[in-house]
Structures are given as structure tokens and as C-alpha cells.
Amino acid sequence: MSTAPRSSRATRVAQVAVGLFLGAALAFVGSLLYHGAPSPAKVAAARAEHGYALHDLGAAPSLRGLTDQRGQPFDPATLKGKVQVVSFLDPRGTRVSPVIGVNLLMAVENDLRATGTFGKDVVFVTLNVDPQASDPATAASFLKRVVGFGKVPATADQWPFLSGSATRVAQVVRDGYGVPFRRLGGAALRSYAARRQAHGTYFYASAWNPLAENGLPTVVGNGSLVIVGPRGHIRARIPRAYQVSSVAVEQTIDAVLARNGH
Amino acid sequence: MIAPRTWRYLTLGGAVGLLSGLALFLWPGPLATLAGAPAPLPKLFQAPSYALVDQLDRHVQSSAFLGKVRVVVTMDPYCTTLCPLTASKVLNLEQVLARRHLARDVQIVAFDIDRATGPKDLRAFLDQEGVNPDARWLAYLTGPASTVRSVVHDGYHSSYYSVSNAQAEKLAPSTFQARMSNPVAERANAPFAVMHQSPLFVVDRKGWVRAAFGDASTAPTAQVAGDVARLAGSGG
Numbered sequence: 001m002s003t004a005p006r007s008s009r010a011t012r013v014a015q016v017a018v019g020l021f022l023g024a025a026l027a028f029v030g031s032l033l034y035h036g037a038p039s040p041a042k043v044a045a046a047r048a049e050h051g052y053a054l055h056d057l058g059a060a061p062s063l064r065g066l067t068d069q070r071g072q073p074f075d076p077a078t079l080k081g082k083v084q085v086v087s088f089l090d091p092r093g094t095r096v097s098p099v100i101g102v103n104l105l106m107a108v109e110n111d112l113r114a115t116g117t118f119g120k121d122v123v124f125v126t127l128n129v130d131p132q133a134s135d136p137a138t139a140a141s142f143l144k145r146v147v148g149f150g151k152v153p154a155t156a157d158q159w160p161f162l163s164g165s166a167t168r169v170a171q172v173v174r175d176g177y178g179v180p181f182r183r184l185g186g187a188a189l190r191s192y193a194a195r196r197q198a199h200g201t202y203f204y205a206s207a208w209n210p211l212a213e214n215g216l217p218t219v220v221g222n223g224s225l226v227i228v229g230p231r232g233h234i235r236a237r238i239p240r241a242y243q244v245s246s247v248a249v250e251q252t253i254d255a256v257l258a259r260n261g262h
Numbered sequence: 263m264i265a266p267r268t269w270r271y272l273t274l275g276g277a278v279g280l281l282s283g284l285a286l287f288l289w290p291g292p293l294a295t296l297a298g299a300p301a302p303l304p305k306l307f308q309a310p311s312y313a314l315v316d317q318l319d320r321h322v323q324s325s326a327f328l329g330k331v332r333v334v335v336t337m338d339p340y341c342t343t344l345c346p347l348t349a350s351k352v353l354n355l356e357q358v359l360a361r362r363h364l365a366r367d368v369q370i371v372a373f374d375i376d377r378a379t380g381p382k383d384l385r386a387f388l389d390q391e392g393v394n395p396d397a398r399w400l401a402y403l404t405g406p407a408s409t410v411r412s413v414v415h416d417g418y419h420s421s422y423y424s425v426s427n428a429q430a431e432k433l434a435p436s437t438f439q440a441r442m443s444n445p446v447a448e449r450a451n452a453p454f455a456v457m458h459q460s461p462l463f464v465v466d467r468k469g470w471v472r473a474a475f476g477d478a479s480t481a482p483t484a485q486v487a488g489d490v491a492r493l494a495g496s497g498g
Contacts, residue, residue, distance in 0.1 A: 012271050015272050015275065017275060021275075023278060023281070098441075099347070103438055151435065208443050243483075
């Protein structure tokens with residue numbers, strides 16, 4: 001009388017337990033999928049804490065045919081074996097260029113100097129994205145007056161600021177580094193500003209720059225930073241560098257150096 | 263072949279397991295974290311209380327913001343370094359929050375840390391930086407220097423101090439802050455400058471500071487908006 005019902009009860013309990021387990025497992029997997037979706041907030045948090053993810057984004061472009069801030073032809077061989085922090089600045093710019101130059105690059109340079117790596121293991125390379133309006137002398141003046149507050153912040157070997165023909169610069173910056181900068185004015189600039197404002201990605205502030213000239217087109221889309229590894233491959237692209245902390249950039253540089261045995 | 267009765271018990275167990283599992287793994291808590299959810303934002307400290315005036319010279323009490331998630335920043339209308347960048351960040355953040363339908367849940371609060379300024383300067387600075395001074399989403403607050411200090415310095419642990427313009431010039435190269443254009447400051451030609459931090463805090467509906475960023479201008483907009491969304495959504 002007693003064995004059959006007990007066995008049947010045990011079977012029912014086991015069946016419910018298996019169902020409970022399967023249901024909970026399904027819920028767990030569903031939650032993983034739900035939480036695991038890469039939201040912009042998660043990506044940004046990961047970047048802020050750990051620096052930018054490293055990839056092999058292909059070979060960096062050749063910098064042959066460009067001229068440094070002294071007006072001398074640039075020799076790309078000087079970059080061999082070094083990590084390059086590549087920026088795209090407008091020497092007459094009053095938007096992101098002074099902010100990237102001072103708030104980010106000068107802060108990073110200061111920390112790299114403290115560790116003895118600036119110029120030795122890591123160099124800065126800046127491309128002049130408005131060579132029509134700014135020659136190498138203007139690039140040198142921008143570095144000294146705007147970025148260095150009256151003092152040259154680095155030698156041309158440690159921080160070459162490269163100019164060239166508009167065609168050559170566009171080839172290097174747009175095609176080579178993948179930075180889609182443009183010169184805009186009038187209605188095109190207003191339309192660009194309206195689009196960025198609507199997306200919450202517009203740079204509203206205006207920086208002091210004694211080299212600025214009224215009436216020139218505005219360079220836009222040049223706010224990225226590119227990190228190139230010692231073997232000449234692009235390892236990270238950092239968008240909107242004017243609102244990135246120096247710590248995030250330094251962690252990215254450290255990661256590149258660590259992967260190359262430094 | 264599985265008997266219909268067996269199916270019934272399996273289904274019953276599966277349904278209960280699925281529902282309770284979803285509740286446990288999706289509800290903010292340790293199990294949700296185990297299942298990949300971001301950890302709940304910590305309660306850092308209680309935001310200070312205050313009674314100040316805003317950019318339109320209206321009296322404002324901190325209790326008026328209870329029930330809303332707050333994004334808190336500091337801005338000096340005579341600042342020529344970080345504050346225009348903070349204003350730019352605040353404008354973009356407001357746009358992102360509006361796009362995410364969070365505007366109603368959020369109040370952006372800015373404290374004026376310059377003892378020489380008043381509501382008129384705040385309005386002029388906002389207008390210059392592209393912010394409508396009449397906008398309800400922003401409360402730009404000022405008041406007696408001692409009151410503001412008790413809120414910003416003692417309450418939010420954000421330091422600031424005045425130096426002569428000559429001292430500020432000397433310090434400029436070591437602060438790594440680009441000089442920003444600020445016609446309001448140029449017109450005022452104040453005899454001193456305020457050296458300050460520019461943090462950004464996210465405060466929950468009950469007045470707890472839940473996230474802090476050292477520099478508002480480099481605080482990732484998406485991350486701040488994400489924190490706001492979490493606090494607005496969780497009722498926190």
C-alpha cells in the first residue's frame with residue numbers, strides 16, 4: 001500500500017525539480033543575453049577603466065613626402081620601434097585642436113616624461129589637417145604659443161608636426177588613418193553643427209588661439225587619436241579625443257608597450 | 263515517449279523556475295550581477311542640502327529636487343579653462359537624455375563657485391555657451407560665498423580657491439588646461455581667478471551621490487546617461 005504512492009510522489013517531485021532546474025537555467029541564459037548586450041554605457045565604462053581595446057587595424061600609412069615644423073623633410077625611419085600617438089590638429093583651429101593639444105597630449109606627455117618613455121619608447125606625431133591655411137612655421141607657432149604656453153613642448157624628433165600638400169595630407173589622414181576630416185563653411189558647416197547637436201556630440205566651446213583667422217573654413221571630424229604600435233600597425237582608434245581622459249590614453253599606450261616586451 | 267502527466271509536472275516546474283529565475287537574475291542584486299548585469303551603483307555619500315538662488319534669481323531649495331535624478335557640476339562664469347567645456351558637456355548630455363526619454367526624470371544642477379558673480383553673470387555665461395538661460399532642465403545656483411563653499415567644498419568634497427591673475431598665469435602650463443574663449447570673463451576683468459576641480463556627480467532620487475567623475479569634460483556622456491537611466495529606472 002505504501003511503496004507505490006511514495007514512488008509516484010518521488011517521481012513527481014523529481015519531474016518538478018527537473019522542470020525548475022531547466023526553467024532557472026533558461027532564465028539564467030536569457031539574463032546573460034539581456035545583460036550581455038554591449039550598451040554604449042558599458043563600452044564607455046570599460047574604456048574609461050581599462051584604456052582602449054587593442055586590435056590590429058592594419059599598417060599605418062607611410063609619412064613620406066611630409067615636412068616637419070622646422071620645414072625639413074620628415075624621415076619616417078625615426079619612428080621605427082616606437083609607439084606613436086597620432087593626432088590631427090588644425091594650427092589655426094579654435095575648436096578641438098587646442099583642447100586635444102593641451103588637455104590631453106600635454107598631460108600625457110608630462111606623465112610619459114616622468115617615466116622616461118617620452119621620445120624614447122613613445123613619440124607624438126601630429127598631422128596638420130589644414131595645410132592650405134597653415135604652413136610648417138604656423139604649426140611650430142601653434143605648438144609653442146597655444147600648446148606649450150610660450151615654451152616649445154618637445155623637439156621635432158619627439159613630436160613631429162607634419163604638413164604637406166592638401167592632397168597628400170588627405171591621402172594620409174583619411175585613407176591611411178581612417179580619420180574623415182573635412183573643411184566646412186557656410187550652410188554645410190551649419191548643417192553639420194545641427195546634426196551633431198541633435199545627437200548630443202557637438203563641441204560648443206571655443207578655444208583661444210592667437211593664430212586663428214576669421215573667414216577661414218572650419219576643419220571638422222579631426223577629433224580622433226590613433227595609437228600605432230612599434231611595428232607600424234594601427235592598434236587603437238580613439239574617437240572624440242577632446243573628451244577623453246589622459247589616463248585612458250596612457251593605459252592604452254602601456255598596453256601596447258607591454259605587448260611588445262617593455 | 264513521455265507521459266502527459268510527466269509533461270505536466272515538467273512544465274509546472276519549468277514555468278516556476280523560469281519566472282523565479284528571471285525575477286532573481288534581472289532584479290538588481292548579486293544574482294543579477296552573476297548573470298552579467300552591471301553591479302548596482304554604490305552609495306558614495308549623501309548630497310548636501312542648501313538654499314540658494316538660480317540664474318533667474320529665484321530661490322531654490324535642494325528639497326525641490328528630491329524625487330529626481332540629478333547631474334551635478336560646478337561652473338565659474340569667469341572661467342577660461344574647464345567651465346566652457348563643462349557647459350558643452352552639459353548641453354550634449356541634456357540632448358542625449360532627452361533622446362532617451364529621461365529628461366523628465368533628471369535635473370541638471372550647476373554650482374557657481376566664483377564669489378564675484380551673480381545671477382546676471384550666470385545668465386550671460388549660459389547664453390554665451392549656447393544654453394538657454396530660461397531652460398528648466400538646468401538650475402545654475404549661486405549665493406553667499408560661505409553657503410556655496412559649504413555645499414561644494416564641504417558637501418561635494420570639491421576644492422577651489424582664488425589666486426591673483428598673475429599666479430594663475432604662472433600655474434597655467436602645469437594645469438594642462440587649454441585657454442578657452444570667454445567674453446563674459448573678459449568684460450568683467452576680475453582681479454583674481456578661481457582655481458578649481460570640475461567634477462561631475464550623479465545623485466539618485468533620494469539624494470545619495472551614486473557616481474563621481476573627476477572631470478566633467480572627460481566624463482563619457484554615454485556612461486553618465488547610462489548611470490542616470492539606471493537610477494531613473496530602478497527608482498533609486
